[in-house]
Amino acid sequence: MSYTLDFYFYKGANRATEPVEVRTESDLKRTLAAILEEPQPHPTQIAARELPRFGPAKIPDRMFKLDLSPAGEYVALHYFGPKDVQRAVRLVKHWVREDLPEQARPTRLQIELMVMRNVGRTHEIDVDTNSPQTGGLDVALERRAWVTYSEDIAPGDVPTLYVDTANETEFPRNAIIPAALARAALLEFAQTGVRPESVQWQPFETY
Template sequence: MIAFSVEFSLQAGNDQGPIIAHTSAEVDAAFARILAAAPLLHNPTAHVRERPRFGPAQIPDHGLKMDVSPQFGVGALAYFGDPENEQSGPWVTKSGAQTTSAPLLHRDIDSATPFPVDAAISLDLIRQALHEFHSSGGRRPPSVAWQASASW
């Protein structure tokens, strides 16, 4: 079995990434840091370091981006990649039902690009998806529902 490492990019105040997670416990610790930094308005991204990169800038061939609201206990994920799958994305999470109590979550905070209103899922599901992303080597996590998206 191949051991994968996830690199989380965190740009939030004094807690600048990257955070490298090799183990399940380190993925949990990275997620705890992401939740703690949530009020600083950032979009953490993650990629598996062992996966291919392309172009002169060596951009990963996949990625997972998130926005979280610890206050409301929800977050949303955006995914691209999985080039071996004809449905490589981009994708965003899809909740079972739209809720009016969920906060506005952003796919890109800097440009104020929101996630769809039905993208908010529980933080427990976000954590589970991060573990699946890690253990699968950067594949789209199967524990959450996804909907096709026009952009990552």
């Protein structure tokens, strides 16, 4: 995995204040099983440890909320993060001079950290600002929310899953997907750090 996933959920004395670290696929399966071991008063929250945070509270700039059916066979995911980060990273990669030696090129993580912080420090990664496509590296990224989407509505015996149980914000029925798809999406996020493309998404108003 490129990123460490921190899962915040209720288990014993841990009242979702200390993250459970997920680095491998087996970690992920074990953690999802642990979530089912006791009732969760709030959905599990998931963030990548190495990615940027913002504001005095150091809120992750992108994160998931997750709720599972009681037997764990169905999951719904809520994602909050930058709208166009994939496009912004591709643009910045395009701006980096092609003649730079490999060791001088920024990594994807370095590029993405710069994009996320919306700064134009072009001198730090030696960007060809003479390119007609460039306008500096200031990329304004709108943050928004999505939930998973499936054309196959979950069976009627799958109970309501919640984005936020405190205010009874429900996931739409068409946001509930098989657990295997949700695991694959989280593993993809752990590799890329951006909203997974292995599952479908639909806009959602609640953050």
